[in-house]
Amino acid sequence: MPELPEVETLRKGLAAAAAGKAIAGVEVRLPKVVSVGHATVSNIRKTTRGVVKKFESMLAHKKILAVRRRAKLLMVDLSGGLVLLVHLKMTGQLIFAKKGERKKVKFFNRGNSPQAILPHKYTHVIFTFTDGSRLYFNDLRQFGYLRLVRDEDIGKVRELQEFGPEPLSKDFTLRYLLDKSKKRPGISIKQFLMEPKVVAGIGNIYSDEILFEAKLKPTRPVSRVTNQEFGAIYKSIPKVLKKAIKVQGSSVGDFFTVDGSEGKFGKQHKVYGWAGKACYNCGEIIESVKLGGRTSSFCPHCQK
Known part of the structure; x- marks a missing residue:
């Protein structure tokens, strides 16, 4: 999607x-x-x-x-x-x-x-x-x-x-993210980021890429994510999204731009779609796991 x-x-x-x-x-x-x-x-x-x-x-x-x-x-x-x-x-x-x-x-x-x-x-x-x-x-x-x-x-x-706040807007703050996390302590951090009521527009692709950037495993329960780690997530969200927008998104599945061309960010994915292949950063094999019915990919070495 x-x-x-x-x-x-x-x-x-x-x-x-x-x-x-x-x-x-x-x-x-x-x-x-x-x-x-x-x-x-x-x-x-x-x-x-x-x-x-x-x-x-x-x-x-x-x-x-x-x-x-x-x-x-x-x-x-x-x-x-x-x-x-x-x-x-x-x-x-x-x-x-x-x-x-x-x-x-x-x-x-x-x-x-x-x-x-x-x-x-x-x-x-x-x-x-x-x-x-x-x-x-x-x-x-x-x-x-x-x-x-x-x-x-x-x-x-x-x-x-x-919808929750736009992640590239001034309404989306670290304090907001921390406050929301207290209401959803039992779910995984990936599922938390994908909840539209928490933050708008993040799905399976970008939750994987954001968590790799922040060095957190997608399976980590929200209750076990520290404030410092939430700070890393908060910084990673605009960093990853802005990079993707700059190259017109990820053409995986059926997405094409208005002129019918492909977005280029798929070639920059670090973990999404890379299960079974070597991590570009450390060489460890990328693993995958089902979370809430969605497949999530992560590096077992780079993400803790």
Whole structure:
């Protein structure tokens, strides 16, 4: 699943490519990926044709004013007092194509992945702008969604109410992290970092990389992490996230940037995806363990 660096990469790319453009029309090919209204729960997946028509008609002739991000959620501000929320979930993609451009993309980020010119069979929503350019929403596994909400209702969206502070914001402090840790002493430090209510946007990839940077095993219970070690985690979070954003995130799984290219941070991973291989730092074999249903990788020598 794309995490904070990947979604921030998309935010920047989409803002550069589409801000100021007017939407000529929208084509929804898979009704269940779209919804209208703040109260819609994304996993119900019972979108009627009437809702699809409303979604398409409300977006027609609207201009993209700005693109924001909250945790792993994109927020596209539109004229007419509307906000389009986009969550990519596991395999969602947003790909922009200029007028007349035959954009060819992989279905997923593997060497043997099939490629196709957009729109392809996993393209579920197409935005056409008045200048002829297009934005494609692709999703192989169909877990992602696009939700159209009125600006005055944005504070009622359940997901936005549940997120903790942004880890690159001034609201995210060491004192905050220490206070939160006292409320969750029994879980592992990896699970703690991945809780959206604790900190926004950190998932499986970056929790592994942050803990390697901080020299802590992901299995360590929160109750056994010292204040000094929390200080190391606190310093490691922005360090790792900023490095990843600088090179457009990690193209593992199905993530591609808005122009269809790959993020480069995957080549800088120290532990994520390296289980069974030698640690770049000490040569010890990277191990993996299941925590809360997720596989975590770590170096048994470098991390304590």
